[in-house]
Amino acid sequence: MVLEHAVLEVLPGQEAAFEEAFATAKALISAAAGFRSLRLSRCVEEPNRYLLLVEWEQLEDHTVGFRSSTAYQEWRNLLHHFYDPPPTVTHYEDRVTIR
Amino acid sequence: MVLEHAVLEVLPGQEAAFEEAFATAKALISAAAGFRSLRLSRCVEEPNRYLLLVEWEQLEDHTVGFRSSTAYQEWRNLLHHFYDPPPTVTHYEDRVTIR
Numbered sequence: 001m002v003l004e005h006a007v008l009e010v011l012p013g014q015e016a017a018f019e020e021a022f023a024t025a026k027a028l029i030s031a032a033a034g035f036r037s038l039r040l041s042r043c044v045e046e047p048n049r050y051l052l053l054v055e056w057e058q059l060e061d062h063t064v065g066f067r068s069s070t071a072y073q074e075w076r077n078l079l080h081h082f083y084d085p086p087p088t089v090t091h092y093e094d095r096v097t098i099r
Numbered sequence: 100m101v102l103e104h105a106v107l108e109v110l111p112g113q114e115a116a117f118e119e120a121f122a123t124a125k126a127l128i129s130a131a132a133g134f135r136s137l138r139l140s141r142c143v144e145e146p147n148r149y150l151l152l153v154e155w156e157q158l159e160d161h162t163v164g165f166r167s168s169t170a171y172q173e174w175r176n177l178l179h180h181f182y183d184p185p186p187t188v189t190h191y192e193d194r195v196t197i198r
Contacts, residue, residue: 003140005150019194030197041102041191044158051104052192053152059143092140092146092150095118098129099136 001036003092004054004062010082012048018082025078028071029054034061052087061089100135100193103153103161105186111147117181124177127170128153133160151186158190 010018022040029035036055043049054063066072080086109117121139128134135154142148155161167173179185 002143003150022188022195026197038195039193039197041193044101044190044192046189049158049189050194051102059101079116090145090148091143093143094138094140096125096137096139096147098138 001055001094002062003054003094004056004089005092006087006089008050008052008083008087010048010050011086013094014082015042015048016096017049018079021078021082027067027074028075028078032061032066032069032071036060049080062091063083101155101158101161102191102193103133103151103155103188104191105151105188107149107151107186108184109147109149109181111159114141114147114185117149120177124145124174124188127174127177128165131165131168133157133164133168141197161190 022059026038026040026090030038034057035081037053040054041051041053052060056066107145110190125137125139129137131155135156137154138152140150140152142150
């Protein structure tokens with residue numbers, strides 16, 4: 001399992017429109033091969049900042065499979081115009097978990 | 100529930116020592132009032148970068164309860180000398196979850 005991580009800086013004042021677009025967009029990513037889970041959270045200290053965490057079966061399910069899909073083009077069209085600057089997307093592997 | 104978020108830049112070459120110290124330190128945070136879960140993950144693209152995610156019952160369990168405890172002083176002593184620069188810690192509230 002690999003965890004996709006992105007901090008999303010949404011244009012101030014566009015938070016409600018972003019969340020509405022995301023409600024549509026989430027079906028595009030959750031249907032992708034290798035998708036496991038998703039969490040979109042909003043920052044307490046900076047309300048126009050969001051955290052996107054997506055679990056994938058393996059790295060390539062995101063970087064190759066999803067990103068080369070037509071669904072990803074729709075995802076970009078729905079969401080990317082809300083971001084300034086464009087987000088940096090990275091991936092993480094769990095080392096310690098306590099539940 | 101609130102999610103604590105910190106990206107930890109560990110001094111290059113100190114990753115193994117950091118993970119060893121974290122194996123001790125995790126008991127300090129998981130015993131805190133309001134602690135719910137913890138996840139420490141390592142970045143695929145930048146191997147000296149870690150992501151710390153901690154779920155708390157409420158914001159003040161972290162910002163007031165844990166940070167004013169003697170356990171937090173031990174936590175700092177064990178871990179903070181590995182970081183450069185010091186991490187920025189923020190908090191998030193879930194907006195969308197798909198599991």
